[in-house]
Amino acid sequence: EPEVTQTPSHQVTQMGQEVILRCVPISNHLYFYWYRQILGQKVEFLVSFYNNEISEKSEIFDDQFSVERPDGSNFTLKIRSTKLEDSAMYFCAEGTGSTTGELFFGEGSRLTVL
Amino acid sequence: SQQGEEDPQALSIQEGENATMNCSYKTSINNLQWYRQNSGRGLVHLILIRSNEREKHSGRLRVTLDTSKKSSSLLITASRAADTASYFCAPISKTSYDKVIFGPGTSLSVIP
Numbered sequence: 001e002p003e004v005t006q007t008p009s010h011q012v013t014q015m016g017q018e019v020i021l022r023c024v025p026i027s028n029h030l031y032f033y034w035y036r037q038i039l040g041q042k043v044e045f046l047v048s049f050y051n052n053e054i055s056e057k058s059e060i061f062d063d064q065f066s067v068e069r070p071d072g073s074n075f076t077l078k079i080r081s082t083k084l085e086d087s088a089m090y091f092c093a094e095g096t097g098s099t100t101g102e103l104f105f106g107e108g109s110r111l112t113v114l
Numbered sequence: 115s116q117q118g119e120e121d122p123q124a125l126s127i128q129e130g131e132n133a134t135m136n137c138s139y140k141t142s143i144n145n146l147q148w149y150r151q152n153s154g155r156g157l158v159h160l161i162l163i164r165s166n167e168r169e170k171h172s173g174r175l176r177v178t179l180d181t182s183k184k185s186s187s188l189l190i191t192a193s194r195a196a197d198t199a200s201y202f203c204a205p206i207s208k209t210s211y212d213k214v215i216f217g218p219g220t221s222l223s224v225i226p
Contacts, residue, residue, distance in 0.1 A: 004156075033213060043157065043202070043216040056213060091156055093214075101206040102147060103214055105156035 006106035021109045023075040023092030031095040032075045038088045082113045117215040118203035126223040133190040135220040137203030146186050147204040193224045
């Protein structure tokens with residue numbers, strides 16, 4: 001079964017720096033999501049993306065965050081000015097858009113903000 | 115979408131024993147899914163049960179669904195050390211294409 005690929009697997013950055021996390025989609029998937037998991041906590045929804053626009057976003061997804069899918073290729077999450085509390089695992093998830101709603105997750109990108 | 119509540123929060127068993135996890139939810143669903151997360155890894159979809167089904171099997175996994183009680187259970191038979199992970203249920207509402215909301219999960223430890 002095709003896998004969802006995320007890059008980088010681990011990124012260390014200084015507070016205030018911009019970070020871009022990438023997800024390589026599976027070809028027939030139409031719905032894209034970003035989730036976050038702070039160490040020891042539950043997996044939290046950040047944003048959903050369909051047809052090149054945000055479908056829904058959580059309270060966590062503030063103005064520091066943005067998503068895009070340039071040229072219909074990689075799905076990216078950008079954090080403009082990282083904070084210490086942004087340190088977490090970020091998971092990309094994708095779905096076909098079928099009514100079952102099954103999601104396929106990447107292995108995650110671990111972000112460490114110093 | 116809605117969040118499922120898994121119970122117990124933590125479960126520790128010996129290898130070879132069966133593990134049962136429960137999930138409760140609040141509003142009507144189209145289907146309910148179970149996911150597994152190994153420590154530090156991405157979530158993996160395990161099994162899906164539709165609202166008109168009562169039981170479903172996949173290998174060593176058995177899922178039941180009781181829509182009248184708004185509850186589901188996941189049974190892992192003959193557990194292995196490799197089953198050590200967190201398990202999450204995801205109730206999917208009739209208005210699908212929606213985000214999946216994950217609860218705190220059940221942390222399963224299988225002791226060799």
